[in-house]
Amino acid sequence: MLVDFELIRRAQQGDSAAFNDVVLAYRKRTMGTIGRLIARTEDVEDVAQEVFLRLYFSLDQLRAPEVFEPWLYRLTVNAAYDYLRKQRRRPEFRMSDLSEQQVMMADAAAGGKAEHDQQQKKKLRETVDSLLGAVSEADRVLLLMKEVEGLSLRELEKIYRVKENALKVRLFRARQRVLKAFETSEQESGNG
Protein backbone atom coordinates (compact mmCIF):
# COMPACT_ATOMS: atom_id res chain seq x y z
CA MET A 1 0.00 0.00 0.00
CA LEU A 2 1.28 3.45 -0.89
CA VAL A 3 -0.91 5.16 1.73
CA ASP A 4 -2.19 4.14 5.14
CA PHE A 5 -5.71 2.91 5.75
CA GLU A 6 -6.59 5.94 7.85
CA LEU A 7 -6.08 8.25 4.86
CA ILE A 8 -8.42 6.12 2.76
CA ARG A 9 -11.01 6.10 5.55
CA ARG A 10 -10.86 9.89 5.71
CA ALA A 11 -11.21 10.15 1.93
CA GLN A 12 -14.22 7.83 2.15
CA GLN A 13 -15.80 10.19 4.65
CA GLY A 14 -15.55 13.03 2.14
CA ASP A 15 -12.28 14.64 3.25
CA SER A 16 -11.08 16.36 0.05
CA ALA A 17 -7.52 16.83 1.33
CA ALA A 18 -7.28 13.11 2.08
CA PHE A 19 -8.61 12.24 -1.37
CA ASN A 20 -6.08 14.63 -2.89
CA ASP A 21 -3.27 12.83 -1.04
CA VAL A 22 -4.51 9.44 -2.22
CA VAL A 23 -4.45 10.65 -5.83
CA LEU A 24 -0.99 12.13 -5.41
CA ALA A 25 0.28 8.81 -4.07
CA TYR A 26 -1.24 6.64 -6.80
CA ARG A 27 -1.37 8.77 -9.92
CA LYS A 28 2.11 7.93 -11.23
CA ARG A 29 1.64 4.18 -10.89
CA THR A 30 -1.87 4.38 -12.32
CA MET A 31 -0.64 6.38 -15.30
CA GLY A 32 2.11 3.82 -15.87
CA THR A 33 -0.40 0.98 -15.90
CA ILE A 34 -2.72 2.87 -18.22
CA GLY A 35 0.16 3.74 -20.55
CA ARG A 36 1.01 0.05 -20.90
CA LEU A 37 -2.61 -0.98 -21.30
CA ILE A 38 -3.70 1.53 -23.91
CA ALA A 39 -0.37 2.19 -25.63
CA ARG A 40 -1.30 5.81 -26.47
CA THR A 41 0.89 8.21 -24.59
CA GLU A 42 -1.20 11.25 -25.51
CA ASP A 43 -4.36 9.95 -23.81
CA VAL A 44 -2.86 8.46 -20.66
CA GLU A 45 -3.48 11.48 -18.46
CA ASP A 46 -7.07 11.80 -19.61
CA VAL A 47 -7.82 8.14 -18.84
CA ALA A 48 -6.04 8.43 -15.47
CA GLN A 49 -8.22 11.40 -14.56
CA GLU A 50 -11.27 9.35 -15.50
CA VAL A 51 -10.06 6.61 -13.11
CA PHE A 52 -9.74 9.05 -10.21
CA LEU A 53 -13.03 10.70 -11.09
CA ARG A 54 -14.72 7.28 -10.85
CA LEU A 55 -12.81 6.65 -7.63
CA TYR A 56 -14.09 9.89 -6.12
CA PHE A 57 -17.72 9.03 -6.82
CA SER A 58 -17.47 5.38 -5.83
CA LEU A 59 -15.22 5.55 -2.79
CA ASP A 60 -18.19 5.31 -0.45
CA GLN A 61 -18.94 1.85 -1.89
CA LEU A 62 -15.53 0.51 -0.87
CA ARG A 63 -16.15 -2.10 1.85
CA ALA A 64 -12.80 -1.80 3.62
CA PRO A 65 -9.62 0.24 3.05
CA GLU A 66 -7.70 -3.07 2.90
CA VAL A 67 -9.14 -3.80 -0.54
CA PHE A 68 -8.40 -0.32 -1.89
CA GLU A 69 -5.63 -1.36 -4.28
CA PRO A 70 -7.56 -4.12 -6.09
CA TRP A 71 -10.46 -1.65 -6.23
CA LEU A 72 -8.29 0.99 -7.86
CA TYR A 73 -6.88 -1.61 -10.27
CA ARG A 74 -10.42 -2.60 -11.18
CA LEU A 75 -11.31 1.01 -11.93
CA THR A 76 -8.11 1.34 -13.97
CA VAL A 77 -8.79 -1.80 -15.97
CA ASN A 78 -12.39 -0.74 -16.63
CA ALA A 79 -11.41 2.77 -17.73
CA ALA A 80 -8.66 1.41 -20.00
CA TYR A 81 -11.03 -1.16 -21.41
CA ASP A 82 -13.70 1.50 -22.08
CA TYR A 83 -11.07 3.63 -23.79
CA LEU A 84 -9.88 0.74 -25.98
CA ARG A 85 -13.45 -0.06 -27.01
CA LYS A 86 -14.03 3.57 -28.00
CA GLN A 87 -10.78 3.63 -29.92
CA ARG A 88 -11.70 0.52 -31.87
CA ARG A 89 -14.60 2.47 -33.37
CA ARG A 90 -12.28 5.30 -34.35
CA PRO A 91 -9.80 4.59 -37.17
CA GLU A 92 -6.36 5.88 -36.39
CA PHE A 93 -3.12 6.15 -38.29
CA ARG A 94 -0.01 4.94 -36.60
CA MET A 95 3.60 5.17 -37.57
CA SER A 96 3.65 1.45 -38.42
CA ASP A 97 0.92 2.05 -41.01
CA LEU A 98 3.01 4.63 -42.83
CA SER A 99 5.62 4.05 -45.49
CA GLU A 100 9.29 4.62 -44.71
CA GLN A 101 9.26 7.89 -46.63
CA GLN A 102 6.21 9.10 -44.72
CA VAL A 103 7.89 8.20 -41.42
CA MET A 104 10.99 10.18 -42.44
CA MET A 105 8.82 13.13 -43.37
CA ALA A 106 6.97 12.88 -40.07
CA ASP A 107 10.27 12.76 -38.21
CA ALA A 108 11.55 15.76 -40.14
CA ALA A 109 8.35 17.61 -39.33
CA ALA A 110 8.80 16.79 -35.67
CA GLY A 111 12.26 18.31 -35.77
CA GLY A 112 14.10 15.06 -36.50
CA LYS A 113 15.68 15.13 -33.04
CA ALA A 114 14.22 11.88 -31.76
CA GLU A 115 16.94 9.74 -30.34
CA HIS A 116 17.67 6.26 -31.57
CA ASP A 117 16.77 4.77 -28.19
CA GLN A 118 13.37 6.45 -28.24
CA GLN A 119 12.75 5.14 -31.73
CA GLN A 120 13.61 1.62 -30.61
CA LYS A 121 11.24 1.85 -27.67
CA LYS A 122 8.53 3.21 -29.88
CA LYS A 123 9.04 0.36 -32.33
CA LEU A 124 8.92 -2.15 -29.49
CA ARG A 125 5.68 -0.66 -28.19
CA GLU A 126 4.18 -0.84 -31.66
CA THR A 127 5.31 -4.44 -32.09
CA VAL A 128 3.72 -5.55 -28.82
CA ASP A 129 0.64 -3.49 -29.56
CA SER A 130 0.32 -5.18 -32.94
CA LEU A 131 0.84 -8.68 -31.43
CA LEU A 132 -1.81 -8.01 -28.84
CA GLY A 133 -4.16 -7.21 -31.70
CA ALA A 134 -4.48 -11.03 -32.01
CA VAL A 135 -6.70 -11.08 -28.92
CA SER A 136 -9.80 -9.19 -27.79
CA GLU A 137 -9.50 -5.95 -25.80
CA ALA A 138 -10.57 -7.77 -22.64
CA ASP A 139 -7.92 -10.47 -23.11
CA ARG A 140 -5.31 -7.91 -24.04
CA VAL A 141 -5.88 -6.08 -20.76
CA LEU A 142 -5.90 -9.33 -18.76
CA LEU A 143 -2.68 -10.53 -20.39
CA LEU A 144 -0.92 -7.23 -19.78
CA MET A 145 -2.03 -7.14 -16.16
CA LYS A 146 -0.51 -10.59 -15.66
CA GLU A 147 2.56 -10.54 -17.89
CA VAL A 148 3.58 -6.90 -17.86
CA GLU A 149 2.13 -5.46 -14.65
CA GLY A 150 3.22 -8.65 -12.89
CA LEU A 151 0.03 -9.19 -10.89
CA SER A 152 -0.48 -12.63 -9.39
CA LEU A 153 -3.48 -14.81 -10.18
CA ARG A 154 -4.78 -14.18 -6.67
CA GLU A 155 -4.63 -10.43 -7.22
CA LEU A 156 -6.33 -10.80 -10.59
CA GLU A 157 -9.00 -12.91 -8.92
CA LYS A 158 -9.79 -10.00 -6.60
CA ILE A 159 -9.80 -7.48 -9.45
CA TYR A 160 -11.93 -9.48 -11.87
CA ARG A 161 -13.97 -11.33 -9.24
CA VAL A 162 -13.53 -14.46 -11.32
CA LYS A 163 -12.28 -17.85 -10.10
CA GLU A 164 -8.56 -18.50 -10.51
CA ASN A 165 -9.08 -21.51 -12.77
CA ALA A 166 -11.25 -19.56 -15.18
CA LEU A 167 -8.57 -16.86 -15.30
CA LYS A 168 -5.87 -19.44 -15.94
CA VAL A 169 -7.76 -20.88 -18.89
CA ARG A 170 -8.44 -17.46 -20.36
CA LEU A 171 -4.86 -16.35 -19.91
CA PHE A 172 -3.53 -19.54 -21.43
CA ARG A 173 -5.69 -19.18 -24.54
CA ALA A 174 -4.85 -15.51 -24.93
CA ARG A 175 -1.16 -16.18 -24.54
CA GLN A 176 -1.28 -18.99 -27.10
CA ARG A 177 -2.89 -16.67 -29.64
CA VAL A 178 -0.33 -13.93 -29.04
CA LEU A 179 2.47 -16.46 -29.21
CA LYS A 180 1.20 -17.73 -32.51
CA ALA A 181 1.04 -14.18 -33.88
CA PHE A 182 4.55 -13.58 -32.54
CA GLU A 183 5.99 -16.63 -34.27
CA THR A 184 4.22 -15.77 -37.49
CA SER A 185 5.64 -12.24 -37.41
CA GLU A 186 9.11 -13.65 -36.64
CA GLN A 187 8.87 -16.00 -39.60
CA GLU A 188 7.72 -13.18 -41.86
CA SER A 189 10.56 -10.90 -40.76
CA GLY A 190 12.98 -13.84 -41.21
CA ASN A 191 11.72 -14.45 -44.73
CA GLY A 192 11.60 -10.76 -45.61
Place this chain on the structure above:
Amino acid sequence: MYPTEGGDDKLDSLLQAYREACPDREPSANFMPALWRRIESRRNLTFSFQRMVRSFVTVAAAVTIAIGVYVSLPRAKPASEVTYLEALAEANALDTPENVEPVRLDLNEPGR
Protein backbone atom coordinates in the same frame (compact mmCIF):
# COMPACT_ATOMS: atom_id res chain seq x y z
CA MET B 1 1.24 -24.58 -36.46
CA TYR B 2 1.66 -24.71 -32.66
CA PRO B 3 3.71 -22.22 -30.66
CA THR B 4 7.12 -23.54 -29.61
CA GLU B 5 8.77 -23.44 -26.21
CA GLY B 6 11.53 -21.16 -27.51
CA GLY B 7 8.83 -18.80 -28.71
CA ASP B 8 7.45 -18.73 -25.19
CA ASP B 9 10.73 -17.47 -23.77
CA LYS B 10 11.11 -14.92 -26.54
CA LEU B 11 7.60 -13.62 -25.89
CA ASP B 12 8.43 -13.32 -22.17
CA SER B 13 11.54 -11.30 -23.04
CA LEU B 14 9.57 -9.12 -25.43
CA LEU B 15 6.93 -8.37 -22.80
CA GLN B 16 9.63 -7.65 -20.23
CA ALA B 17 11.28 -5.24 -22.69
CA TYR B 18 7.87 -3.68 -23.27
CA ARG B 19 7.50 -3.15 -19.51
CA GLU B 20 10.85 -1.35 -19.48
CA ALA B 21 10.01 0.67 -22.59
CA CYS B 22 6.86 1.96 -20.87
CA PRO B 23 7.95 3.15 -17.43
CA ASP B 24 5.61 4.84 -14.96
CA ARG B 25 4.93 8.35 -16.18
CA GLU B 26 5.21 11.68 -14.47
CA PRO B 27 1.90 13.53 -14.56
CA SER B 28 1.80 17.08 -15.87
CA ALA B 29 1.46 20.05 -13.53
CA ASN B 30 -2.11 20.44 -14.70
CA PHE B 31 -3.15 16.95 -13.58
CA MET B 32 -4.64 17.79 -10.18
CA PRO B 33 -6.35 21.08 -11.15
CA ALA B 34 -7.90 19.37 -14.19
CA LEU B 35 -9.05 16.44 -12.06
CA TRP B 36 -10.71 18.72 -9.50
CA ARG B 37 -12.38 20.67 -12.30
CA ARG B 38 -13.83 17.42 -13.66
CA ILE B 39 -14.98 16.39 -10.18
CA GLU B 40 -16.66 19.76 -9.64
CA SER B 41 -18.30 19.66 -13.04
CA ARG B 42 -19.68 16.15 -12.44
CA ARG B 43 -20.82 17.12 -8.95
CA ASN B 44 -22.65 20.18 -10.30
CA LEU B 45 -24.28 18.09 -12.98
CA THR B 46 -25.42 15.53 -10.43
CA PHE B 47 -26.61 18.30 -8.11
CA SER B 48 -28.58 20.04 -10.92
CA PHE B 49 -30.17 16.75 -11.89
CA GLN B 50 -31.14 15.99 -8.28
CA ARG B 51 -32.56 19.49 -7.89
CA MET B 52 -34.56 19.08 -11.09
CA VAL B 53 -35.93 15.73 -9.91
CA ARG B 54 -36.79 17.20 -6.50
CA SER B 55 -38.60 20.15 -8.13
CA PHE B 56 -40.51 17.82 -10.39
CA VAL B 57 -41.56 15.63 -7.47
CA THR B 58 -42.63 18.69 -5.47
CA VAL B 59 -44.71 20.09 -8.34
CA ALA B 60 -46.27 16.67 -9.00
CA ALA B 61 -47.16 16.29 -5.31
CA ALA B 62 -48.67 19.80 -5.19
CA VAL B 63 -50.78 19.15 -8.29
CA THR B 64 -51.95 15.80 -6.88
CA ILE B 65 -52.97 17.43 -3.59
CA ALA B 66 -54.76 20.26 -5.44
CA ILE B 67 -56.70 17.80 -7.60
CA GLY B 68 -57.53 15.71 -4.52
CA VAL B 69 -58.84 18.74 -2.65
CA TYR B 70 -60.85 19.90 -5.65
CA VAL B 71 -62.43 16.48 -6.16
CA SER B 72 -63.25 15.98 -2.48
CA LEU B 73 -64.87 19.40 -1.98
CA PRO B 74 -68.71 19.22 -1.81
CA ARG B 75 -70.22 20.87 -4.82
CA ALA B 76 -71.91 24.21 -4.00
CA LYS B 77 -75.65 24.15 -4.73
CA PRO B 78 -76.66 26.26 -7.69
CA ALA B 79 -78.65 29.42 -6.91
CA SER B 80 -81.74 27.96 -8.51
CA GLU B 81 -82.85 24.37 -9.02
CA VAL B 82 -84.46 25.38 -12.30
CA THR B 83 -82.85 23.96 -15.43
CA TYR B 84 -81.87 26.07 -18.37
CA LEU B 85 -84.78 24.82 -20.48
CA GLU B 86 -87.21 25.52 -17.69
CA ALA B 87 -85.85 28.99 -17.24
CA LEU B 88 -86.05 29.57 -20.99
CA ALA B 89 -89.61 28.31 -21.13
CA GLU B 90 -90.53 30.51 -18.24
CA ALA B 91 -89.01 33.55 -19.85
CA ASN B 92 -90.71 32.87 -23.18
CA ALA B 93 -93.94 31.20 -22.22
CA LEU B 94 -95.81 29.72 -25.18
CA ASP B 95 -99.06 31.26 -24.13
CA THR B 96 -97.64 34.73 -24.20
CA PRO B 97 -100.02 36.40 -26.66
CA GLU B 98 -97.53 38.82 -28.14
CA ASN B 99 -95.25 36.00 -29.19
CA VAL B 100 -97.31 33.09 -30.32
CA GLU B 101 -100.84 32.90 -31.59
CA PRO B 102 -102.94 30.22 -29.86
CA VAL B 103 -103.58 27.12 -31.94
CA ARG B 104 -106.91 27.10 -33.54
CA LEU B 105 -108.64 23.82 -34.23
CA ASP B 106 -111.15 23.86 -37.01
CA LEU B 107 -113.55 21.10 -36.10
CA ASN B 108 -115.46 21.47 -39.37
CA GLU B 109 -112.49 20.44 -41.46
CA PRO B 110 -113.38 17.67 -43.95
CA GLY B 111 -112.27 14.21 -42.92
CA ARG B 112 -112.78 14.78 -39.26
